[in-house]
Amino acid sequence: xxxxxxxxxxxxxxxxxxxxxxxxxxxxxxxxxxxxxxxxxxxxxxxxxxxxxxxxxxxxxxxxxxxxxxxxxxxxxxxxxxxxxxxxxxxxxxxxxxxxxxxxxxxxxxxxxxxxxxxxxxxxxxxxxxxxxxxxxxxxxxxxxxxxxxxxxxxxxxxxxxxxxxxxxxxxxxxxxxxxxxxxxxxxxxxxxxxxxxx
Amino acid sequence: xxxxxxxxxxxxxxxxxxxxxxxxxxxxxxxxxxxxxxxxxxxxxxxxxxxxxxxxxxxxxxxxxxxxxxxxxxxxxxxxxxxxxxxxxxxxxxxxxxxxxxxxxxxxxxxxxxxxxxxxxxxxxxxxxxxxxxxxxxxxxxxxxxxxxxxxxxxxxxxxxxxxxxxxxxxxxxxxxxxxxxxxxxxxxxxxxxxxxxx
Numbered sequence: 445x446x447x448x449x450x451x452x453x454x455x456x457x458x459x460x461x462x463x464x465x466x467x468x469x470x471x472x473x474x475x476x477x478x479x480x481x482x483x484x485x486x487x488x489x490x491x492x493x494x495x496x497x498x499x500x501x502x503x504x505x506x507x508x509x510x511x512x513x514x515x516x517x518x519x520x521x522x523x524x525x526x527x528x529x530x531x532x533x534x535x536x537x538x539x540x541x542x543x544x545x546x547x548x549x550x551x552x553x554x555x556x557x558x559x560x561x562x563x564x565x566x567x568x569x570x571x572x573x574x575x576x577x578x579x580x581x582x583x584x585x586x587x588x589x590x591x592x593x594x595x596x597x598x599x600x601x602x603x604x605x606x607x608x609x610x611x612x613x614x615x616x617x618x619x620x621x622x623x624x625x626x627x628x629x630x631x632x633x634x635x636x637x638x639x640x641x642x643x
Numbered sequence: 644x645x646x647x648x649x650x651x652x653x654x655x656x657x658x659x660x661x662x663x664x665x666x667x668x669x670x671x672x673x674x675x676x677x678x679x680x681x682x683x684x685x686x687x688x689x690x691x692x693x694x695x696x697x698x699x700x701x702x703x704x705x706x707x708x709x710x711x712x713x714x715x716x717x718x719x720x721x722x723x724x725x726x727x728x729x730x731x732x733x734x735x736x737x738x739x740x741x742x743x744x745x746x747x748x749x750x751x752x753x754x755x756x757x758x759x760x761x762x763x764x765x766x767x768x769x770x771x772x773x774x775x776x777x778x779x780x781x782x783x784x785x786x787x788x789x790x791x792x793x794x795x796x797x798x799x800x801x802x803x804x805x806x807x808x809x810x811x812x813x814x815x816x817x818x819x820x821x822x823x824x825x826x827x828x829x830x831x832x833x834x835x836x837x838x839x840x841x842x
Contacts, residue, residue: 445785463662463774467786542782549757549776558748565779574777575662577748580760583741583770586644587666 447573448473448498448540450531452606453486455588455634456576457546461495462591463575468542471496475531477507479610485635486605492638500538506530510607511614514627520611521553527607528554532572536564542571550581593637602633646772647672647697647739649730651805652685654787654833655775656745660694661790662774663743670695672737674730676706678809684834685804691837699737705729709806710813713826719810720752726806727753731771735763741770749780794834801832 447468451457461470472495474486483499490497510523517523528545535543543564547554556564556574564572576584588594599608612624646667650656660669671694673685682698689696709722716722727744734742742763746753755763755773763771775783787793794801798811811823 445789463666466665467662467789544777547777549760549773561748561779565781571779571782571785573779573782574748575774577777578743578746578773578775580764580770580772582764583772586770590644590666 445541447542447544448535448538450535450545451486453489453604453635455592455594455636456548458592458636459588460544460546460575464544471498473498473500473535474605475500475502475534477502477504477610479613482609483605485603489636500534502531502534507614510611511618515619520628525554532564536568536570542573544573544575546576547574548576548584549579591640593640594634595637596632596634598630599633603635604633644740646741646743647734647737649734649744650685652688652803652834654791654793654835655747657791657835658787659743659745659774667741670697672697672699672734673804674699674701674733676701676703676809678812681808682804684802688835699733701730701733706813709810714818719827724753731763735767735769741772743772743774745775746773747775747783748778790839792836792839794836795831797829798832802834803832
């Protein structure tokens, strides 16, 4: 069965790929808005870990709506949630038998409710799988330490390919660089460079 | 890392074991009340699939409380939930680094909330993992068909080792055989006999 996994190059979505690799033909799919070339970081991780890779361009309107919401709200949650749901719809339409993402049990955003998951599955006739949905933060950290080589640091220093970098760029372009710090609280990001030797 | 997986010999908990097998040293743990020898069915499946196995006896009071609740309620949900939480506490105290169960996204019972999961992890200093929590019914059925040989049929005809068989026996013993049909709606059970040839 062919599975498309929404992929950022970070530890969560890479671990999700490993969990599914024995059961599906996994393609890592990085969704982007064509705003930056950050998606190429995810392609590099896909190469380093031996997974198939595809990039897919999202509807620019989704980025515009997300940035508007983030500025209105003063925090990124609803904007990122909007883009994530749009990205899932986009990957669901690519012809895979199943799609997946790297959301963890303890993530506050994005979240996909059971009803949203069922709707996605029914409308696209696919399975939508969240392999880390039953793993807490501690379990994920321990599995990552055992399997992946990871760089980590502040969001603006880490090579990565999630929506956040592009949304930050758009935010700065349209509302000024100072808006980034107003909307996004400082937090750590991760970028996977390959497998540990033990793997 | 040593992981104890609460195990019934059915398709869900067997698939959960396969999902975790690359990442943990998995021991299948079948919890029982010493009422019947049904736990030996799970031991047979553990042998057929090559997993380590342990049986653990639960507190008989949990079965008594569960049966009382089921008779009061007229349906099994709260009684089974009570036994499942007691079984998780029991396996959590066995010394594993992590514990798991075979609950699926679409299960209505048992359910363990995020807060209950976090409490279990904090009190026992373990990870509690629900590997099928992000898999819907369709995805589970397709993965099972690809990996496991399964018998299925009505609850009273299928070899299995979940709590239900023992609770049904206790219910009949204390409240009469006719109570079983009053409390338990007819439903299909599964029992795993081994891997498919393709696996």
